[in-house]
Amino acid sequence: MFVSTATNGIDAKGRVSVPAGFRSNVSGGPFDGIYVWPSFDGPWLEGGGQALMDDYLEMIEAMDPYDEARQALEQSIFGAARTLSFDANGRITLPKDLAEHAGLDGRATFVGLGRRFEIWNPDSHARRATSARAFAKENKLKLRRPSRMTEAGQ
Amino acid sequence: MFVSTATNGIDAKGRVSVPAGFRSNVSGGPFDGIYVWPSFDGPWLEGGGQALMDDYLEMIEAMDPYDEARQALEQSIFGAARTLSFDANGRITLPKDLAEHAGLDGRATFVGLGRRFEIWNPDSHARRATSARAFAKENKLKLRRPSRMTEAGQ
DNA sequence: TGGGATAACATGGGATTTCATGGGAAACAA
DNA sequence: TTGTTTCCCATGAAATCCCATGTTATCCCA
Numbered sequence: 001m002f003v004s005t006a007t008n009g010i011d012a013k014g015r016v017s018v019p020a021g022f023r024s025n026v027s028g029g030p031f032d033g034i035y036v037w038p039s040f041d042g043p044w045l046e047g048g049g050q051a052l053m054d055d056y057l058e059m060i061e062a063m064d065p066y067d068e069a070r071q072a073l074e075q076s077i078f079g080a081a082r083t084l085s086f087d088a089n090g091r092i093t094l095p096k097d098l099a100e101h102a103g104l105d106g107r108a109t110f111v112g113l114g115r116r117f118e119i120w121n122p123d124s125h126a127r128r129a130t131s132a133r134a135f136a137k138e139n140k141l142k143l144r145r146p147s148r149m150t151e152a153g154q
Numbered sequence: 155m156f157v158s159t160a161t162n163g164i165d166a167k168g169r170v171s172v173p174a175g176f177r178s179n180v181s182g183g184p185f186d187g188i189y190v191w192p193s194f195d196g197p198w199l200e201g202g203g204q205a206l207m208d209d210y211l212e213m214i215e216a217m218d219p220y221d222e223a224r225q226a227l228e229q230s231i232f233g234a235a236r237t238l239s240f241d242a243n244g245r246i247t248l249p250k251d252l253a254e255h256a257g258l259d260g261r262a263t264f265v266g267l268g269r270r271f272e273i274w275n276p277d278s279h280a281r282r283a284t285s286a287r288a289f290a291k292e293n294k295l296k297l298r299r300p301s302r303m304t305e306a307g308q
Numbered sequence: 309t310g311g312g313a314t315a316a317c318a319t320g321g322g323a324t325t326t327c328a329t330g331g332g333a334a335a336c337a338a
Numbered sequence: 339t340t341g342t343t344t345c346c347c348a349t350g351a352a353a354t355c356c357c358a359t360g361t362t363a364t365c366c367c368a
Contacts, residue, residue: 008318013353017318035157040291053155057268059297066195069293075283076290079265081157083175088355089318162328167343171328242346243328 001025002048002112005129007122009107014099015091016108022117023090025049033085034092036119038101040076045102045119052116053081155179156202156266159283161276163261168253169245170262176271177244179203187239187246190273192255194230199256199273206270207235 006019018034026034026049036047056077063070084092094104102108103121111118111125120128160173172188180188180203190201210231217224238246248258256262256275263274274282 011319011321013321015319020317040287040294053157055299056297057155059299060268062298063296067296068289069296072286072289072293073297074267075265075286078155078157078268079159079283079286081266083157085354088357091318093353165330167331169329174327241344245328247343 001114002117003114005109005111005125007107007109010094010099010104014093014096015087016094017089017091018086019110019112020090022110022112023086026051031083031085033083035081036084036092036094036098037077037081038098039118043101043103043121043124045098046116047119048116053078055115155268156271157268159263159265159279161261161263164248164253164258168247168250169241170248171243171245172240173264173266174244176264176266177240180205185237185239187237189235190238190246190248190252191231191235192252193272197255197257197275197278199252200270201273202270207232209269 002022002025004019004021008017008019010016022034026032029050031050034047034049035053036045039046060070060073060077063073082095082098084094086092094108099105099108102119103124104119105121107122109120109122109125111120156176156179158173158175162171162173164170176188180186183204185204188201188203189207190199193200210227214224214227214231217227236249236252238248240246248262253259253262256273257278258273258275261276263276263279265272265274265279
């Protein structure tokens, strides 16, 4: 599971260390790296490991092949994603266009979100974290165990 | 899995490099190349590796022998597909009629879509990608985990 | 429980390989 | 022949690998 938040430097070659906890979360499979793509919701990046992409593929393939929403999601997730593999020290090289989309300049903040994670400009993330806390406080009652929601049917 | 988008040049001989990530995705089998056919949905090409064709074959064979839809699919996919093998440098030679169908002129954009990929005219693809992003943003809620879709109350 | 030893992590820079691309020669077809 | 296709080699740019280093966290043992 991706948890916690860490900010690492981006060097002149565009390389940035992926937090060690994130790395151990995706290790084990044949692909030693992560998938990253621009969020279509705003100026940050979305990411995950092979397992997340497999989930997305399954979800998308459950949709009707000629559903416009399916084609848009395929394009915006799989078409936009990059496979970024780790070097010997656990770094990835962030492509310029991705760094640009997220407004990254020298530093990147990795935010663990369970099954996936996000990469933010540190300043933008600080602002967003503040409002997210307020929002979480207002909505804390929505936190329910999934099993509770399905008990009747299972 | 086919992911990410890349644009490569088509030279005077009709040769175009297949993105390295796509190549490694189809390597391993006896056929070192890809299958490509004109989309019956619009001016672009569809493609995939041996695994995709095997999947299509299985799906089609599950249909009734004289189902009109089956015959249309057989004709449009297996009948129209070409086997394009890689040269020593990972290029394929695009047949003229395929390039024409997709309006390719000097450059070709490969778009990874998970199990399959598409080949586009770069300009057409740029337009499509823009509208797809907007559409994906509006329809992201259609992405549901399959198990959740069967829950009572949803 | 202190404090030194050890390992893990993040970072920097140079060397090497891969990748995309171009063109020529040889095999083949019409 | 003439045009086409396949194979082979060359090249520049970009991505990747490899080694070195400081700093922090963890371990171990008295």
